[in-house]
Amino acid sequence: MNFIENPRKLHSFEKNLKVEKISRRSILKGLGITGGFVLAAPVMTRQAFAYETGAGKMPHGVVVDPRVFVAVAPDGTVTIVAHRSEMGTGVRTSLPLIVAEEMEADWAKVKVQQAHGDEVKFGNQDTDGSRSTRHYLLPMRQIGAAARTMLEQAAAKRWGVPATEVKAVNHEVVHNASGRKLGFGELAADAAKESVPAIEGLKLKDAKDFRYLGKGQVGIVDLHDITTGKARYGADVRLPGMKYAVIARPPVTGGKLTSFDPDAALKVPGVEKVMQVRGWPWPSKFQPLGGVAVIARNTGAAIKGRDALKLVWDDGANGKYDSVAYRKDLEEASRKPGLVVRKEGDADAALKSADKVVVGEYYIPHLAHVSMEPPVAVADVKGDKAEIWAPVQSPGGTREDVAKTLGIPEGNVTVNVTLLGGGFGRKSKCDYALEAALLSKELGTPVKVQWTREDDIHNGFLHTVSAERIEAGLDKDGKVIAWRHRSVAPSIASTFAAGTVHQAPFELGMGLVDMPFEIANISCENPEAAAHTRIGWFRSVSNIPRAFAVQSMVGEIANATGRDQKETLLALIGTPRIVKPAVKDMWNYGEPYDSYPIDTARLRRVVELVAEKGEWGRQVPKGHGLGIAVHRSFVSYIATIVEVAVDEKGKLTVPRVDTAIDCGTYVNPERIASQIEGAAIMGLSLAKYGEVTFKDGKVQQNNFDDFQVARIDEAPLVTNVHIVPPAPDTPPSGVGEPGVPPFAPALMNAIFAATGKRIRTLPIGKQLEV
Amino acid sequence: MIKVKINGQEQSWDGDPDLPLLWFLRDEAGLTGTKFGCGKALCGACTVIVDKEAVRSCITSINDVAGREVTTIEGLHPEGDHPVQKAWRQVNVPQCGFCQAGQIMQAAALLMDNPKPSHDQIREAMAGNICRCGCYQRIENAVHLASTGV
Numbered sequence: 051m052n053f054i055e056n057p058r059k060l061h062s063f064e065k066n067l068k069v070e071k072i073s074r075r076s077i078l079k080g081l082g083i084t085g086g087f088v089l090a091a092p093v094m095t096r097q098a099f100a101y102e103t104g105a106g107k108m109p110h111g112v113v114v115d116p117r118v119f120v121a122v123a124p125d126g127t128v129t130i131v132a133h134r135s136e137m138g139t140g141v142r143t144s145l146p147l148i149v150a151e152e153m154e155a156d157w158a159k160v161k162v163q164q165a166h167g168d169e170v171k172f173g174n175q176d177t178d179g180s181r182s183t184r185h186y187l188l189p190m191r192q193i194g195a196a197a198r199t200m201l202e203q204a205a206a207k208r209w210g211v212p213a214t215e216v217k218a219v220n221h222e223v224v225h226n227a228s229g230r231k232l233g234f235g236e237l238a239a240d241a242a243k244e245s246v247p248a249i250e251g252l253k254l255k256d257a258k259d260f261r262y263l264g265k266g267q268v269g270i271v272d273l274h275d276i277t278t279g280k281a282r283y284g285a286d287v288r289l290p291g292m293k294y295a296v297i298a299r300p301p302v303t304g305g306k307l308t309s310f311d312p313d314a315a316l317k318v319p320g321v322e323k324v325m326q327v328r329g330w331p332w333p334s335k336f337q338p339l340g341g342v343a344v345i346a347r348n349t350g351a352a353i354k355g356r357d358a359l360k361l362v363w364d365d366g367a368n369g370k371y372d373s374v375a376y377r378k379d380l381e382e383a384s385r386k387p388g389l390v391v392r393k394e395g396d397a398d399a400a401l402k403s404a405d406k407v408v409v410g411e412y413y414i415p416h417l418a419h420v421s422m423e424p425p426v427a428v429a430d431v432k433g434d435k436a437e438i439w440a441p442v443q444s445p446g447g448t449r450e451d452v453a454k455t456l457g458i459p460e461g462n463v464t465v466n467v468t469l470l471g472g473g474f475g476r477k478s479k480c481d482y483a484l485e486a487a488l489l490s491k492e493l494g495t496p497v498k499v500q501w502t503r504e505d506d507i508h509n510g511f512l513h514t515v516s517a518e519r520i521e522a523g524l525d526k527d528g529k530v531i532a533w534r535h536r537s538v539a540p541s542i543a544s545t546f547a548a549g550t551v552h553q554a555p556f557e558l559g560m561g562l563v564d565m566p567f568e569i570a571n572i573s574c575e576n577p578e579a580a581a582h583t584r585i586g587w588f589r590s591v592s593n594i595p596r597a598f599a600v601q602s603m604v605g606e607i608a609n610a611t612g613r614d615q616k617e618t619l620l621a622l623i624g625t626p627r628i629v630k631p632a633v634k635d636m637w638n639y640g641e642p643y644d645s646y647p648i649d650t651a652r653l654r655r656v657v658e659l660v661a662e663k664g665e666w667g668r669q670v671p672k673g674h675g676l677g678i679a680v681h682r683s684f685v686s687y688i689a690t691i692v693e694v695a696v697d698e699k700g701k702l703t704v705p706r707v708d709t710a711i712d713c714g715t716y717v718n719p720e721r722i723a724s725q726i727e728g729a730a731i732m733g734l735s736l737a738k739y740g741e742v743t744f745k746d747g748k749v750q751q752n753n754f755d756d757f758q759v760a761r762i763d764e765a766p767l768v769t770n771v772h773i774v775p776p777a778p779d780t781p782p783s784g785v786g787e788p789g790v791p792p793f794a795p796a797l798m799n800a801i802f803a804a805t806g807k808r809i810r811t812l813p814i815g816k817q818l819e820v
Numbered sequence: 821m822i823k824v825k826i827n828g829q830e831q832s833w834d835g836d837p838d839l840p841l842l843w844f845l846r847d848e849a850g851l852t853g854t855k856f857g858c859g860k861a862l863c864g865a866c867t868v869i870v871d872k873e874a875v876r877s878c879i880t881s882i883n884d885v886a887g888r889e890v891t892t893i894e895g896l897h898p899e900g901d902h903p904v905q906k907a908w909r910q911v912n913v914p915q916c917g918f919c920q921a922g923q924i925m926q927a928a929a930l931l932m933d934n935p936k937p938s939h940d941q942i943r944e945a946m947a948g949n950i951c952r953c954g955c956y957q958r959i960e961n962a963v964h965l966a967s968t969g970v
Contacts, residue, residue: 139915
């Protein structure tokens, strides 16, 4: 079994850790500032946390250094670096806002500067796993506090008073005793001469003094640019002399080009060149699939040229991949014993002795990310230097991969991170940037590689496909005494290591081995499944099938025992307790278990909160039904109630959704609400329509007509988001992903309540039509 | 030579007359506010206003708009303060923001045609514009706000 925790550890590439000397000039240039609070000095070492997170274990860990993240200009403008990628979660606002809060900067005078890919300088930049606030709340506070302290020290020296007598307040430092004040800009040059205080001695602000944190009154920094068309995404980068490229890639994963005829393509007006692109053998990790590129003066010409190419492919070993047959294989495997990945008590014996056994077989197909911005990248490679502009979730990983792919030192690669037009895990894989780098190197000019929507669906890194089979054994009182869950799905690890047939610990840890129910006899098994296409992270990852199966089964048990769904759920969660990890080295989203245990009191609380606020048990009109589901993922706790209405023709609508989230200490409740509202839409999309199928090794869907997503006219009329107020010092936990998993099972439980039909296969498609 | 007025400025094109307007705008005229999402008029990210009508620039050729007036997100309002834009900011609509130019142009065209749309009319008019982040509830609220005075 491959032990992998995050995409970067999957790289077979040796790390190129050669550190470029960071000069004052380069920092000043990078921040676009010509004076003030920036110093050339050794990078500060890592520090101890008040609570432990897994941040230090990520590649390149955490850098806590105000000189890297903050600059104060003489005019008072404070520039704060955002080192994570913005794909819609609001992180480009939230992390700098934390710094501004602690340093007492006035947000109106703050500019946000996007970091390029450089993890030695900025620490880990992988924007995935719902980790950014979780890993950086405290480091960003410390950076802000250190900057504030330096400004205070500079003012105290100027006035000749003890530093304890001065205080930074809203962009100035004040000396109350004398009534003197100095603005941050006036102090910038002197503050730059101050030494950076030790992290251990820093005084963080009292939460009662927060102006921004936890308030939700600050709009995202890109709001004006987005509404005026000025916001710059990957596709919006234009360089002098830049060519436009689209690529015809193998239609079957692992396939190869046999021959091609470029003549017709070359006759298309605007097409300048047709050339082969190097591909890597399968499993190809994040490397390009290869194919034929059409180079043109604009994207329209390149697309038209590609349509005119004559191509012959050798489909290779995956040419027989067929979703119908594969589903049968997965389901058959789920009916036989498989690798035991968790065992408590004796589930076999308890199932045999059970008064009643409820069996549910659930199927969740491949899904495509279809971020609104398809993959796209611009590269300018000159000699042994490369500059990339791309919407990537992994700027540091992209830099490593570009260097390796071109065979140049990592220090010669600059990765400029644009806004991401959605990511959802797809843009953690930088194959499109590598394609652009290879083409630019060969062409000798800057080039933009644009994926079409068809490319995105045909050649992506899909969400896995899984069969989940649960058997629940009930005693004569209806109490669940046995639980056997077999999960069969090709692993993400298959994209990195040939011969992978079992899921990796991080996949097993998403709702299988960490399933929190208080049941005496539990067996979790992972029968074998080999992959026949590229599998990758998709928002919420394995939590989607696991929550779907487990929370649907709760509804089935409620039905079998004639009890209320919510009461059945609470009975299964059991007593409020810290769950003892069921397996050694449980993944736990990379977080230390002491700081982030499975706490069933918190799990119960979100169920109870959503039931109260969502008016569980309320009378609903005929044809309507309520369903509930809860799931812990990315170390957050989320419960959702869906009200569904199914008309006489089987058309469903969603009048109301309520979600309660406990994500610990939080920064921006307004963005939490937007993430949860959006998660309901993504949950609805995958429940109603989400399915990528294969025949003869090829994806059968092409665009938004046959890979549909929910539109505004079918969106929930109301989504209410209820955030659990955190107990003091509760560590922050994930927000971007946890909202998705509970939606589909809550919807299925609601459909059952409305119609008596239990849907176990996703998507719903035509299953409700009468 | 094809002539077209874009955001009040005369532009000309002597290349392929079948070139989709989207790619003329983005790659030839440098107006990158209009986005590519599907290329098949399925998602609305490329929506612009031609004369007074919302059109999908990905399936509209440059030749189709010869002699007509095209408005893109860049030309909707000189300061970006069209009521729809203001409402969008007031409601904090965007997440990733990529589809929003198309959404805003669609909403602006709707309000030209129907200044006081009902919620059902808003949903119907906006159903051609996909937002994968799922900002629909806020889009509906923002269009309603724009129609009632920001």
